[in-house]
Amino acid sequence: MNYEQTLQEKVALCLTLQGAKETFPFDNKMHALTIGGKIFALIHMYHGDLFVSVKCQPEKIDQLRDEYQSIIPGYHLNKKHWITLVINEKYDVEPKIEMALIQNSYQLIFDKLPKKAQYTVKFSTND
Incomplete structure (x- = not known):
């Protein structure tokens, strides 16, 4: 498996969401996907594996971790609110579930944005 290509595919997938932007606030290897300046996904390589971290409702985390061996507590994140998919x-994790988790994270962050920021995101274009 070409993890660099997979990393780029996951970033591209996140960037299809309205107003999503890619930033590098930590280093040039940690891709932070943001909405309204808030992170909804972190994607990076770690010890040969690809890590995709997303926000999740606390009540769903245990069920997801029980169902999928590739889902672990958020790597270097608040484990009550974040999970990491180890690729x-x-x-x-099926592609349909993976996309649902990314979209869910995006929506959780979007819903917490101030109304003005939500408005800006709704009418932004992804370039």
Whole structure:
């Protein structure tokens, strides 16, 4: 599996969401996907695996972790609100579920934005 290509595909997937932007606030290897200046996904390589971290409702986290071995507590994040998908040869999360988790994270962050920022996002264009 070409993890660099997969990383770029995951970033591109996130960038299809309205108003999503890619930033590098930590270093040039940690891709932070933001909406209204707030992070909804972090994507980076770690020890040969690809990590995709997203926000999630606390009540869903245990169920997801029980169902998928590739979902772990948020790596270096608040484990009550974040999960990390570890993409490697044992990855067991279906693409449909993965996209739903990314969209859910995006929506959780969007819903917490001030109304003015939400308005700006709704009428922005992804260039």
